[in-house]
Amino acid sequence: MNHCLIENCTKPVKAKNLCAMHHQRLLRHGDPNIVRPKRVKKMTSCAWINCGKAAMAKGYCSKHYYIQRVLTNGKVDVT
Numbered sequence: 001m002n003h004c005l006i007e008n009c010t011k012p013v014k015a016k017n018l019c020a021m022h023h024q025r026l027l028r029h030g031d032p033n034i035v036r037p038k039r040v041k042k043m044t045s046c047a048w049i050n051c052g053k054a055a056m057a058k059g060y061c062s063k064h065y066y067i068q069r070v071l072t073n074g075k076v077d078v079t
């Protein structure tokens with residue numbers, strides 16, 4: 001039984017000397033060695049001390065962004 005052409009791949013050949021997975025990659029990307037890079041969503045945490053929440057604005061979480069804005073501006077803009 002033939003094995004996939006790709007190094008370290010021991011799956012049986014499906015087409016063009018490649019296994020199903022690598023053949024699929026060949027069709028999709030034109031290169032069986034291409035692995036679609038995983039998109040890692042970059043998550044920054046709140047810059048506030050001891051706050052582990054995810055930052056949503058200016059490096060702060062929603063709550064601390066609000067507090068930080070109040071501290072910076074002295075008052076909150078309600079308009």
Ligand SMILES: [Zn+2]
Pocket residue numbers: 004005006009010011018019020021022
């Ligand atoms: Zn393979």
Ligand SMILES: [Zn+2]
Pocket residue numbers: 046047048051052053060061062063064065
């Ligand atoms: Zn926070």
